[in-house]
Amino acid sequence: MDEEIIFRPIGYIRSPYGDVNDMPKSPRESGDVEAEMIINEEYLESMSSMQAGKEYMVLFHFHKSKGFKQKVPFRGDGPIKGLFSTHAPNRPNPIGVTTVKIVEINGNIIRFTGVDMLDGTPVLDIKDIL
Structure with missing residues:
Protein backbone atom coordinates (compact mmCIF):
# COMPACT_ATOMS: atom_id res chain seq x y z
CA MET A 1 0.00 0.00 0.00
CA ASP A 2 2.98 2.35 0.30
CA GLU A 3 4.12 2.07 -3.31
CA GLU A 4 4.86 5.32 -5.07
CA ILE A 5 2.48 6.49 -7.77
CA ILE A 6 3.82 8.68 -10.56
CA PHE A 7 1.62 10.88 -12.74
CA ARG A 8 2.66 12.63 -15.93
CA PRO A 9 0.78 15.82 -16.80
CA ILE A 10 -1.30 15.82 -19.99
CA GLY A 11 -0.93 19.59 -20.24
CA TYR A 12 -0.97 22.75 -18.17
CA ILE A 13 -3.19 25.71 -17.29
CA ARG A 14 -2.67 29.22 -18.63
CA SER A 15 -4.47 31.28 -15.97
CA PRO A 16 -4.70 34.96 -15.07
CA TYR A 17 -3.92 34.00 -11.46
CA GLY A 18 -0.23 33.99 -10.55
CA ASP A 19 -0.66 34.16 -6.78
CA VAL A 20 -2.76 31.90 -4.57
CA ASN A 21 -4.00 34.94 -2.61
CA ASP A 22 -5.63 36.40 -5.75
CA MET A 23 -7.19 33.15 -6.94
CA PRO A 24 -10.89 32.28 -6.41
CA LYS A 25 -11.50 29.54 -3.82
CA SER A 26 -13.93 27.72 -6.14
CA PRO A 27 -15.06 27.80 -9.78
CA ARG A 28 -18.31 29.49 -8.69
CA GLU A 29 -16.32 32.47 -7.41
CA SER A 30 -14.44 32.99 -10.68
CA GLY A 31 -17.46 34.21 -12.65
CA ASP A 32 -16.78 34.77 -16.35
CA VAL A 33 -12.98 34.82 -16.00
CA GLU A 34 -11.45 32.65 -18.71
CA ALA A 35 -8.33 30.51 -18.78
CA GLU A 36 -6.84 27.93 -21.12
CA MET A 37 -5.75 24.32 -20.87
CA ILE A 38 -2.87 23.65 -23.21
CA ILE A 39 -3.05 19.89 -23.79
CA ASN A 40 -0.03 17.97 -25.08
CA GLU A 41 -0.62 17.32 -28.77
CA GLU A 42 -0.17 13.57 -28.31
CA TYR A 43 -3.64 13.63 -26.66
CA LEU A 44 -5.53 15.35 -29.51
CA GLU A 45 -7.40 12.13 -30.31
CA SER A 46 -8.50 11.91 -26.64
CA MET A 47 -10.07 15.37 -27.04
CA SER A 48 -12.04 14.43 -30.17
CA SER A 49 -15.46 14.19 -28.48
CA MET A 50 -15.11 17.21 -26.20
CA GLN A 51 -17.59 20.02 -26.91
CA ALA A 52 -17.84 23.73 -26.23
CA GLY A 53 -20.72 24.54 -23.89
CA LYS A 54 -20.28 21.35 -21.84
CA GLY A 82 -11.03 18.25 8.75
CA LEU A 83 -8.88 18.55 5.60
CA PHE A 84 -10.89 15.98 3.64
CA SER A 85 -14.03 18.13 4.02
CA THR A 86 -12.37 21.01 2.17
CA HIS A 87 -10.75 21.88 -1.16
CA ALA A 88 -7.60 23.22 0.56
CA PRO A 89 -4.56 22.91 -1.73
CA ASN A 90 -2.11 21.65 0.92
CA ARG A 91 -2.85 17.92 1.06
CA PRO A 92 -1.01 14.60 1.57
CA ASN A 93 -1.38 14.11 -2.22
CA PRO A 94 -1.78 17.61 -3.68
CA ILE A 95 -4.40 16.70 -6.29
CA GLY A 96 -7.13 19.21 -7.09
CA VAL A 97 -10.42 18.74 -8.88
CA THR A 98 -12.71 21.40 -10.28
CA THR A 99 -15.58 21.76 -12.73
CA VAL A 100 -15.05 23.96 -15.76
CA LYS A 101 -17.27 24.98 -18.68
CA ILE A 102 -15.67 24.80 -22.12
CA VAL A 103 -15.96 28.02 -24.12
CA GLU A 104 -13.94 27.02 -27.19
CA ILE A 105 -11.63 24.28 -28.40
CA ASN A 106 -8.98 25.20 -30.95
CA GLY A 107 -6.60 22.33 -31.67
CA ASN A 108 -4.96 21.43 -28.38
CA ILE A 109 -6.08 24.63 -26.60
CA ILE A 110 -9.24 24.49 -24.50
CA ARG A 111 -10.61 27.87 -23.38
CA PHE A 112 -12.87 27.62 -20.32
CA THR A 113 -14.59 29.43 -17.46
CA GLY A 114 -14.57 28.25 -13.86
CA VAL A 115 -10.85 28.84 -13.39
CA ASP A 116 -9.63 28.36 -9.82
CA MET A 117 -6.09 27.25 -10.67
CA LEU A 118 -2.79 29.08 -10.80
CA ASP A 119 -0.93 29.83 -14.01
CA GLY A 120 1.28 26.86 -14.89
CA THR A 121 -0.80 24.28 -13.01
CA PRO A 122 -0.16 20.77 -14.41
CA VAL A 123 -3.33 19.04 -15.72
CA LEU A 124 -3.54 15.34 -14.78
CA ASP A 125 -6.85 14.35 -16.40
CA ILE A 126 -10.13 15.63 -17.83
CA LYS A 127 -13.44 13.80 -17.33
CA ASP A 128 -16.88 14.42 -18.79
CA ILE A 129 -19.63 15.12 -16.28
CA LEU A 130 -22.16 12.47 -17.15
Missing part, protein backbone atom coordinates in the same frame (compact mmCIF):
# COMPACT_ATOMS: atom_id res chain seq x y z
CA GLU A 55 -18.91 20.99 -18.32
CA TYR A 56 -15.94 18.78 -17.48
CA MET A 57 -14.07 17.80 -14.34
CA VAL A 58 -10.38 18.69 -14.40
CA LEU A 59 -7.94 16.92 -12.12
CA PHE A 60 -4.73 18.82 -11.52
CA HIS A 61 -1.62 18.99 -9.38
CA PHE A 62 -1.40 21.72 -6.71
CA HIS A 63 2.16 22.40 -7.85
CA LYS A 64 2.80 25.17 -5.30
CA SER A 65 1.46 23.19 -2.34
CA LYS A 66 3.82 22.67 0.60
CA GLY A 67 2.99 20.25 3.41
CA PHE A 68 -0.45 19.94 4.97
CA LYS A 69 -2.42 20.16 8.21
CA GLN A 70 -5.19 17.74 9.11
CA LYS A 71 -7.50 20.55 10.22
CA VAL A 72 -7.79 23.81 8.28
CA PRO A 73 -10.06 26.86 8.15
CA PHE A 74 -12.85 26.32 5.62
CA ARG A 75 -12.23 28.51 2.51
CA GLY A 76 -9.18 29.95 4.25
CA ASP A 77 -10.98 31.97 6.92
CA GLY A 78 -14.06 30.00 7.99
CA PRO A 79 -14.66 27.43 10.73
CA ILE A 80 -12.01 24.76 11.30
CA LYS A 81 -12.76 21.53 9.42
Whole structure:
Protein backbone atom coordinates (compact mmCIF):
# COMPACT_ATOMS: atom_id res chain seq x y z
CA MET A 1 0.00 0.00 0.00
CA ASP A 2 2.98 2.35 0.30
CA GLU A 3 4.12 2.07 -3.31
CA GLU A 4 4.86 5.32 -5.07
CA ILE A 5 2.48 6.49 -7.77
CA ILE A 6 3.82 8.68 -10.56
CA PHE A 7 1.62 10.88 -12.74
CA ARG A 8 2.66 12.63 -15.93
CA PRO A 9 0.78 15.82 -16.80
CA ILE A 10 -1.30 15.82 -19.99
CA GLY A 11 -0.93 19.59 -20.24
CA TYR A 12 -0.97 22.75 -18.17
CA ILE A 13 -3.19 25.71 -17.29
CA ARG A 14 -2.67 29.22 -18.63
CA SER A 15 -4.47 31.28 -15.97
CA PRO A 16 -4.70 34.96 -15.07
CA TYR A 17 -3.92 34.00 -11.46
CA GLY A 18 -0.23 33.99 -10.55
CA ASP A 19 -0.66 34.16 -6.78
CA VAL A 20 -2.76 31.90 -4.57
CA ASN A 21 -4.00 34.94 -2.61
CA ASP A 22 -5.63 36.40 -5.75
CA MET A 23 -7.19 33.15 -6.94
CA PRO A 24 -10.89 32.28 -6.41
CA LYS A 25 -11.50 29.54 -3.82
CA SER A 26 -13.93 27.72 -6.14
CA PRO A 27 -15.06 27.80 -9.78
CA ARG A 28 -18.31 29.49 -8.69
CA GLU A 29 -16.32 32.47 -7.41
CA SER A 30 -14.44 32.99 -10.68
CA GLY A 31 -17.46 34.21 -12.65
CA ASP A 32 -16.78 34.77 -16.35
CA VAL A 33 -12.98 34.82 -16.00
CA GLU A 34 -11.45 32.65 -18.71
CA ALA A 35 -8.33 30.51 -18.78
CA GLU A 36 -6.84 27.93 -21.12
CA MET A 37 -5.75 24.32 -20.87
CA ILE A 38 -2.87 23.65 -23.21
CA ILE A 39 -3.05 19.89 -23.79
CA ASN A 40 -0.03 17.97 -25.08
CA GLU A 41 -0.62 17.32 -28.77
CA GLU A 42 -0.17 13.57 -28.31
CA TYR A 43 -3.64 13.63 -26.66
CA LEU A 44 -5.53 15.35 -29.51
CA GLU A 45 -7.40 12.13 -30.31
CA SER A 46 -8.50 11.91 -26.64
CA MET A 47 -10.07 15.37 -27.04
CA SER A 48 -12.04 14.43 -30.17
CA SER A 49 -15.46 14.19 -28.48
CA MET A 50 -15.11 17.21 -26.20
CA GLN A 51 -17.59 20.02 -26.91
CA ALA A 52 -17.84 23.73 -26.23
CA GLY A 53 -20.72 24.54 -23.89
CA LYS A 54 -20.28 21.35 -21.84
CA GLU A 55 -18.91 20.99 -18.32
CA TYR A 56 -15.94 18.78 -17.48
CA MET A 57 -14.07 17.80 -14.34
CA VAL A 58 -10.38 18.69 -14.40
CA LEU A 59 -7.94 16.92 -12.12
CA PHE A 60 -4.73 18.82 -11.52
CA HIS A 61 -1.62 18.99 -9.38
CA PHE A 62 -1.40 21.72 -6.71
CA HIS A 63 2.16 22.40 -7.85
CA LYS A 64 2.80 25.17 -5.30
CA SER A 65 1.46 23.19 -2.34
CA LYS A 66 3.82 22.67 0.60
CA GLY A 67 2.99 20.25 3.41
CA PHE A 68 -0.45 19.94 4.97
CA LYS A 69 -2.42 20.16 8.21
CA GLN A 70 -5.19 17.74 9.11
CA LYS A 71 -7.50 20.55 10.22
CA VAL A 72 -7.79 23.81 8.28
CA PRO A 73 -10.06 26.86 8.15
CA PHE A 74 -12.85 26.32 5.62
CA ARG A 75 -12.23 28.51 2.51
CA GLY A 76 -9.18 29.95 4.25
CA ASP A 77 -10.98 31.97 6.92
CA GLY A 78 -14.06 30.00 7.99
CA PRO A 79 -14.66 27.43 10.73
CA ILE A 80 -12.01 24.76 11.30
CA LYS A 81 -12.76 21.53 9.42
CA GLY A 82 -11.03 18.25 8.75
CA LEU A 83 -8.88 18.55 5.60
CA PHE A 84 -10.89 15.98 3.64
CA SER A 85 -14.03 18.13 4.02
CA THR A 86 -12.37 21.01 2.17
CA HIS A 87 -10.75 21.88 -1.16
CA ALA A 88 -7.60 23.22 0.56
CA PRO A 89 -4.56 22.91 -1.73
CA ASN A 90 -2.11 21.65 0.92
CA ARG A 91 -2.85 17.92 1.06
CA PRO A 92 -1.01 14.60 1.57
CA ASN A 93 -1.38 14.11 -2.22
CA PRO A 94 -1.78 17.61 -3.68
CA ILE A 95 -4.40 16.70 -6.29
CA GLY A 96 -7.13 19.21 -7.09
CA VAL A 97 -10.42 18.74 -8.88
CA THR A 98 -12.71 21.40 -10.28
CA THR A 99 -15.58 21.76 -12.73
CA VAL A 100 -15.05 23.96 -15.76
CA LYS A 101 -17.27 24.98 -18.68
CA ILE A 102 -15.67 24.80 -22.12
CA VAL A 103 -15.96 28.02 -24.12
CA GLU A 104 -13.94 27.02 -27.19
CA ILE A 105 -11.63 24.28 -28.40
CA ASN A 106 -8.98 25.20 -30.95
CA GLY A 107 -6.60 22.33 -31.67
CA ASN A 108 -4.96 21.43 -28.38
CA ILE A 109 -6.08 24.63 -26.60
CA ILE A 110 -9.24 24.49 -24.50
CA ARG A 111 -10.61 27.87 -23.38
CA PHE A 112 -12.87 27.62 -20.32
CA THR A 113 -14.59 29.43 -17.46
CA GLY A 114 -14.57 28.25 -13.86
CA VAL A 115 -10.85 28.84 -13.39
CA ASP A 116 -9.63 28.36 -9.82
CA MET A 117 -6.09 27.25 -10.67
CA LEU A 118 -2.79 29.08 -10.80
CA ASP A 119 -0.93 29.83 -14.01
CA GLY A 120 1.28 26.86 -14.89
CA THR A 121 -0.80 24.28 -13.01
CA PRO A 122 -0.16 20.77 -14.41
CA VAL A 123 -3.33 19.04 -15.72
CA LEU A 124 -3.54 15.34 -14.78
CA ASP A 125 -6.85 14.35 -16.40
CA ILE A 126 -10.13 15.63 -17.83
CA LYS A 127 -13.44 13.80 -17.33
CA ASP A 128 -16.88 14.42 -18.79
CA ILE A 129 -19.63 15.12 -16.28
CA LEU A 130 -22.16 12.47 -17.15
